Amino acid sequence: xxxxxxxAPLLHPMTRAQADAPIGIFDSGIGGLSVGLEIAQHLxxxxxxxxxxxxxxxxxxxxxxEIRELTAQAIEWLYRQGCKIAVVACNTASAFSLDYxxxxxxxxxxxxxxxxxxxxxxxxxxxxxxxVLATPATFRGQLIKDxxxxxxxxxxxxxxxxxxxxxxxxxxxxxxxxxxxxxxxSELLQPVVDAGADHLVxxxxxxxxxxxxxxxxxxxxxxLIDSGTAVARQTSRILTKxxxxxxxxxxxxxxxxxxxxxxxxxxxxxxxGRLMPEQIRWKxxxxxx
Ligand code: DGL
Numbered sequence: 001x002x003x004x005x006x007x008a009p010l011l012h013p014m015t016r017a018q019a020d021a022p023i024g025i026f027d028s029g030i031g032g033l034s035v036g037l038e039i040a041q042h043l044x045x046x047x048x049x050x051x052x053x054x055x056x057x058x059x060x061x062x063x064x065x066e067i068r069e070l071t072a073q074a075i076e077w078l079y080r081q082g083c084k085i086a087v088v089a090c091n092t093a094s095a096f097s098l099d100y101x102x103x104x105x106x107x108x109x110x111x112x113x114x115x116x117x118x119x120x121x122x123x124x125x126x127x128x129x130x131x132v133l134a135t136p137a138t139f140r141g142q143l144i145k146d147x148x149x150x151x152x153x154x155x156x157x158x159x160x161x162x163x164x165x166x167x168x169x170x171x172x173x174x175x176x177x178x179x180x181x182x183x184x185x186s187e188l189l190q191p192v193v194d195a196g197a198d199h200l201v202x203x204x205x206x207x208x209x210x211x212x213x214x215x216x217x218x219x220x221x222x223x224l225i226d227s228g229t230a231v232a233r234q235t236s237r238i239l240t241k242x243x244x245x246x247x248x249x250x251x252x253x254x255x256x257x258x259x260x261x262x263x264x265x266x267x268x269x270x271x272x273g274r275l276m277p278e279q280i281r282w283k284x285x286x287x288x289x
Contacts, residue, residue: 024078060135095141116203134203227276
């Protein structure tokens, strides 16, 4: 595969990271913190460096190459921060970047990606109709097509794809419960409820932050499923296998340090504060220029 990003060749590959190094997590914006929280709760002794590419969010409308290049830049930054693993907490980025990143970094810098959680929805659906809500770019990628082929078709489950370019900006601006967001969700999801869908796969890491809004409209009519817990478990498995789990408690240290490429940390501070549970120690900073 031709190089998709002029990353300087790793002339001096960094020495293999140690167990006390942080976990790197990346998303196009603050949405991937939904995965960060799952990892923080699953691995309470681990520190997380989170890269939010708020200078370029949303990725959903972008073309494949742009998504690959922005993702490559972010993962390279996490690598150079000395992270011991990188979690691409972005379905859109995972759809286009995982093979390249794994070939580029090899075994010493494991890359964890994610795909919409269609498998559990297919297994649990009583009506055999599930909806998948993701960005247009995610549906262009091969990952989701493979999952549909592998799990939905054999189970004769009908998958209804849904895309929206409006929902990510609502989450990025803290407007999940605004009238505009509620009406967008209602218009988007009512037809699939009418079509008999009993599960909604949240195929974008921003969307778990819309759970309250969706349930305020549809109650228990839709069971909401996301990939966060599965990604946390996979991250733990890889760190365990590579003997890179950090076992000692870190008492009062910051557990999630979020860096934003859009230099808008001050603006995002209260918005992220409303997403973070009390028990998580976190901090937000502008990405050093
Ligand atoms: N949160 C990302 C995802 O899971 C990207 C959303 C966007 O930037 O459009 O797809």
